[in-house]
Amino acid sequence: MELGIDLGTTTTVVSDARRGVLFEGPTVMLVRRGAGRRDRVLAVGTEAADLLGRAPSRFTPVRPLDDGVVTDLETARVYLRAVLHAAGQRPWRLPVRAVVTVPVGSSALETRALLEAAEEAGIRPVTALDAPIAGAVGCGVDPMERRVHLVVDVGGGTAEAVAFCYGGVLASRTGRTGGEEMTLAVARWLREEHQLHVGDLEVEALKVRFGSDGDGPLVVQGRDGVVGRPRLATVRAAEVAEAVRPVTDQVVRTLAPVLDDLPPQALSDVMAEGVLVFGGGSLVPGLPQELERALGLPVTTAAEPLTCVAQGAARALRNRPLLAAYGRR
Numbered sequence: 001m002e003l004g005i006d007l008g009t010t011t012t013v014v015s016d017a018r019r020g021v022l023f024e025g026p027t028v029m030l031v032r033r034g035a036g037r038r039d040r041v042l043a044v045g046t047e048a049a050d051l052l053g054r055a056p057s058r059f060t061p062v063r064p065l066d067d068g069v070v071t072d073l074e075t076a077r078v079y080l081r082a083v084l085h086a087a088g089q090r091p092w093r094l095p096v097r098a099v100v101t102v103p104v105g106s107s108a109l110e111t112r113a114l115l116e117a118a119e120e121a122g123i124r125p126v127t128a129l130d131a132p133i134a135g136a137v138g139c140g141v142d143p144m145e146r147r148v149h150l151v152v153d154v155g156g157g158t159a160e161a162v163a164f165c166y167g168g169v170l171a172s173r174t175g176r177t178g179g180e181e182m183t184l185a186v187a188r189w190l191r192e193e194h195q196l197h198v199g200d201l202e203v204e205a206l207k208v209r210f211g212s213d214g215d216g217p218l219v220v221q222g223r224d225g226v227v228g229r230p231r232l233a234t235v236r237a238a239e240v241a242e243a244v245r246p247v248t249d250q251v252v253r254t255l256a257p258v259l260d261d262l263p264p265q266a267l268s269d270v271m272a273e274g275v276l277v278f279g280g281g282s283l284v285p286g287l288p289q290e291l292e293r294a295l296g297l298p299v300t301t302a303a304e305p306l307t308c309v310a311q312g313a314a315r316a317l318r319n320r321p322l323l324a325a326y327g328r329r
């Protein structure tokens with residue numbers, strides 16, 4: 001079994017080169033913590049997210065990643081095993097080979113922790129690949145060619161810009177601010193401007209909706225900040241955009257200096273080709289345009305911005321020269 005695994009801060013996607021996406025869901029699991037015993041997983045991904053705030057108190061929601069990196073090996077192992085199970089794979093029966101993606105900015109130690117967790121979960125051999133490189137492969141870009149490509153990946157916990165060609169990274173910028181920070185900004189704005197306390201999932205849904213519903217009114221449900229009762233509020237998409245803007249500005253300010261490190265020939269490749277952007281954060285209205293302004297280059301959003309990283313990772317698994325050049329072990 002050959003898989004590409006995009007273990008993101010917010011979303012996990014598992015893809016198979018032949019069958020496509022096998023699992024896509026929030027990076028969260030619900031576990032029962034037994035005294036002295038191993039954690040028992042009740043639900044993972046969408047099923048776990050649906051139960052958040054509803055499950056009995058003996059079940060704890062656990063997020064295995066923080067800003068794109070593994071913070072606890074055992075948690076990551078348990079999570080990966082649950083994800084493989086949900087994706088219909090049983091590592092204890094089938095040999096599972098995989099490419100797992102990591103942020104470009106993750107340290108050797110952080111990458112090692114993820115690889116160890118994957119091996120412990122039964123995935124062998126496993127290779128780590130920078131998520132932006134995997135995303136580029138998923139969009140049909142060949143990172144082994146001589147032409148320089150520039151891609152931007154805006155995820156939940158990280159935003160990265162990477163220029164690469166001919167088997168190597170030329171320049172990169174990483175920021176640990178992404179879509180989750182945008183969600184927090186919307187929640188803060190609802191609290192301050194509308195005196196409304198809104199649950200995480202509702203704020204997340206509002207952030208996703210405001211881009212797709214034009215400038216029509218959006219209804220959001222929460223708890224009144226003064227009297228504490230449930231209440232509805234009507235907001236406009238343009239207001240939500242304003243609330244998110246300081247975060248998108250920060251993302252763009254962090255990434256744009258990647259151009260400063262490129263030699264003139266590389267710049268002319270990038271100018272001819274433009275910039276490819278993907279990751280859930282790229283779907284926030286206005287972000288591609290702001291990026292275009294800051295870089296002074298045309299920006300194109302990937303056709304499948306949420307799954308191209310996992311699909312590219314699965315494809316990379318069969319490309320030995322690519323893994324030898326860009327893989328991290």
Ligand SMILES: Nc1ncnc2c1ncn2[C@@H]1O[C@H](COP(=O)(O)OP(=O)(O)OP(=O)(O)O)[C@@H](O)[C@H]1O
Binds near residue numbers: 209
């Ligand atoms: N349609 C949408 N509109 C706006 N934001 C979206 C949309 N779809 C997803 N997002 C946001 O994208 C973010 C998740 O993106 P993605 O799945 O690429 O990140 P990730 O891989 O989990 O994180 P990271 O790469 O930082 O580890 C979340 O903050 C989510 O709210």
